[in-house]
Amino acid sequence: MKHALPQEHTSKPTGKAAFFDIDGTLISTNVVHAYGYYAMNEGSLPGILKRTLTTVAQIPLFGALNLVDRKIFNEYFYRQYEGLTEDRLLTLTEDLFEDVVKPAIFSKAKDLIDEARRAGCRIVLVTGALDFTMRPLARHLGADDLIANRMQFVGGIATGKVIPPIIEGANKANVIREYCETHHISLMKSFAYTDSASDYAMLTVVGRPTAVNPDIRLRALARSYNWPILDVR
């Protein structure tokens, strides 16, 4: 005897979404800028000095790790948050947005998001940055959802570990796929926007990929696959 499939499996997904990477795509800053801001506003003078100097000293290492493997970079980089208090971070988030993130939004980024919204897309920001850091930006841009990395806190203190799965590379494609299933959204009708070839998986999982302010590798890929190339700077 045949069993009827649950309703969600039988009807075709009809909605569409636009998934936006953030760093380099919508804003010119990145995760290091955000941490730098937290480090410089840590609260105590020795703490500020220690964290700021450590961060500056490690910039070449961050750069190298980012080039080699984004996953290793994320795991290593987020260790810097260890010991920071949750309430301090949350307090600084709004200031970080006003002082650092908001001025770094690319001039035409909001237009692109508005155009996607007018096209009937849910606006979803997908980023390797930390969720509390990007929440004000998501609110400012009118995003419907934010998919971002989550810092683990124990007793209100950051452990420096990100709650898995880390949102980067292939995992961005996985979370987008899951998001579409949950929200009854068609992957084929959806759009993805990113600036980096490291987000290749995110671009290929949707039906309408677009390169935004692409790096050299992504520009070459976009040319090969006839993806549109935008410049929102």
Next chain:
Amino acid sequence: MRPLKTLKKLYDEESHIVITEKGSPPRVMFYGEDFWVEDLPVGTRVIFPRPPLEGVPNVKAAIRYALNHPEGMDPLHALLKPGMKVTIAVDDISLPLPPMKTPDVRQTVCEIVLELLADSGVDDVHIIIANALHRRMTDAEMKRMMGEKIYDAFAPDRYYNHDAEDPEGITELERTSSNEVVAINRRAAESDLVIYVNINLVPMDGGHKSVGTGLTNYESLRAHHNPQTIRDSPSYMEPKKSQLHSSVDRIGRVIDKTIKVFHIETTINNRMFEEPVGFLMKKEEDFSEFDRLKLQGMKYALSKMPRPMKRKMFFNIYAPYEVTGVFAGSTEPTHEKTLEMSWKQYSVPVQGQSDIVIFGMPYVSPYNVNSILNPLLVQVMALGYLFNLNRGVPLVKKGGVIIITHPCYDEFDPDHHAPYIEFFNRCLTETRDAHVLSHKYEREFAKNPSYVHLYRKGNSYHGAHPFYMWYWGENGRQHVGKVIAAGAENNHVPAIMGWDRADTLSEAIEDARGFMGRSASISFVKIPPIFQVDVRL
């Protein structure tokens, strides 16, 4: 080698038709960014354009006369009041082709109009390029079209491109009697007076089409830019017999009812080339030895250049057009005068149709100025424009063959023609049926935020534009039995288009004769300069 004297056979110098005889000179034809020099079969009818009409002796005086003696309206100065809001709309870079030498006649008209506005105390003036869903003109192109003085005084805040996707920038008027959406640029709609400055190259342009399509949006264009309206328009060049123009006229009349529009239409002659490429304006029978030398020299130089350099070179050749008429006033009576003048220059009477028609395909179309004539634009030139340059009776017989000479390279400009790339590779490989394409994909492309963004913030044609290019060729596709791309450098581009290919023109003619019969009649249309055939049956 044939002696030169045999190339100067006797022929009727006044006639636009030359029948190819044994010993007739080989014909020069465009092959994209190159030239072919080809012997045509004996008996081939070669159709030439009319010689350029003489331009008006004083363009500024002609403009001032038109402004002071308009058709169906008061003179422009009588319409002006201090403090009023005026919008000047101008045709975009798609006209004329090739772009004209500076000063562009739009600049000359605007300089005079702006002076008049200033003298009348009108300070609230915007100049809008009526580009509809065409690409935005670049700053350099805008400066070239209007001159440095106007550009510096007005750009970017008061001299800019129309934005059909600006949600705040479009306003909807009442619908037409056929329920067509009438949408118009908000600034123009809220102006006390709109002055439209047009360049008329062919009868398809101007009239109600100027404001009704140039300053509107996708929703309004859908009323007539669709496969069925195109099929119901046997000739785009004869407005009275065209459903396309009927729809445009209905929309235009609603606009005229709501907004005061003062049209300034200009006609130009067909002097598209001058030295050192002046030989392109001549019949081959009239070529001097020096002309032949220049042609061979140019062919040699082109053979050594990469394609982008050839394009650069051709787009630096500006046309020395002369203004043949300036007409002003209300839409319809002004346009009547314009059409009359336009036919004087472009109409070439021809007796009877042909089984096979050969078009030399140039490097430029209205949609690739400073860019690439991509496969879709080759199609629109062949089946949209050149096929339709007639008054209801095409030059090629029903079921006949069109031969075009073009490499049909698979090249697209990602900055200007981004949606074309997807249309060509994704949609056209699925179906060539314009109705299916329209229903299945047009809206998706038109609303694609990436394409909307490229149109609004970059210099790309709108997402719906590649569809219009395909619809434009609809009548040609329905009419002809076969299209052969002579010299196509690949198989897949002609195949996607549904065409045959041949390596050479001779091979293409042989194929066409195989299709139409050995006694098939052949016409070669010697363009550019462009012209329209008035076929008498």
